[in-house]
Amino acid sequence: MSLPIIAPSVLSADFSSMASGAALIASSGAEWVHLDVMDGCFVPTISFGPKMAADLRPHSSQIFDAHLMIQNPLNFVEEFAKAGADYITFHVEAAVHSHRVLQAIHALGKKAGVSIVPSTPVSFIEPLLPFVELVLVMTVNPGYGGQPIIPECFDKVRALAALREAGRGGYLISVDGGINASTAKTAREAGADVLVAGSSFFGAADTAVLVRQLKGLS
Ligand code: DX5
Numbered sequence: 373m374s375l376p377i378i379a380p381s382v383l384s385a386d387f388s389s390m391a392s393g394a395a396l397i398a399s400s401g402a403e404w405v406h407l408d409v410m411d412g413c414f415v416p417t418i419s420f421g422p423k424m425a426a427d428l429r430p431h432s433s434q435i436f437d438a439h440l441m442i443q444n445p446l447n448f449v450e451e452f453a454k455a456g457a458d459y460i461t462f463h464v465e466a467a468v469h470s471h472r473v474l475q476a477i478h479a480l481g482k483k484a485g486v487s488i489v490p491s492t493p494v495s496f497i498e499p500l501l502p503f504v505e506l507v508l509v510m511t512v513n514p515g516y517g518g519q520p521i522i523p524e525c526f527d528k529v530r531a532l533a534a535l536r537e538a539g540r541g542g543y544l545i546s547v548d549g550g551i552n553a554s555t556a557k558t559a560r561e562a563g564a565d566v567l568v569a570g571s572s573f574f575g576a577a578d579t580a581v582l583v584r585q586l587k588g589l590s
């Protein structure tokens with residue numbers, strides 16, 4: 373089993389010094405920067421938009437993993453591509469023509485991801501699997517950092533790993549919500565390739581130690 377990619381979410385960083393948050397991620401050994409974009413419509417609160425990603429881009433050389441928790445994601449993929457996102461992931465629950473959104477992301481030269489909330493089954497995205505580079509399984513209801521994990525969601529990680537094994541796509545499986553040193557073990561065992569961590573990362577006394585724990589190295 374290869375080591376998972378760690379993607380700290382700057383949702384839990386101090387918004388007044390986002391560049392420091394990105395620097396902390398870089399120094400911790402984590403590979404990606406996870407950008408949680410919330411519109412106050414698809415999810416109950418508002419976080420930030422593409423300008424945050426664009427302003428942060430010169431302060432980080434890491435992969436930018438944009439997670440769009442917004443209605444009508446097609447309207448914003450171009451802005452996030454221009455802002456320097458490497459992966460653009462949207463919610464299938466927020467788009468009618470999900471395949472068209474994937475086409476738009478690919479046409480912009482970016483990697484495309486689809487995400488499902490805890491109440492959405494894997495079967496809902498099965499037709500999309502051959503077309504995506506990432507599937508993000510929400511392990512909490514999206515909207516806030518710091519919520520307890522819903523462990524039943526790991527069944528969907530196992531199902532996605534089995535579908536990939538059966539040749540249904542070449543996607544990374546990402547888990548997002550309630551990931552800490554203890555829940556990361558179950559996530560890894562279920563088959564997750566990317567672990568998103570917000571509050572556990574920015575609340576850690578030593579982020580390098582936490583990243584090693586998330587990877588299962590200590
Ligand atoms: C939740 C976001 C998550 C969130 C995770 O809506 O998509 O990325 O930041 O935060 P924690 O790790 O605190 O659950």
Ligand code: ZN
Pocket residue numbers: 381406407408439548568
């Ligand atoms: Zn997220």
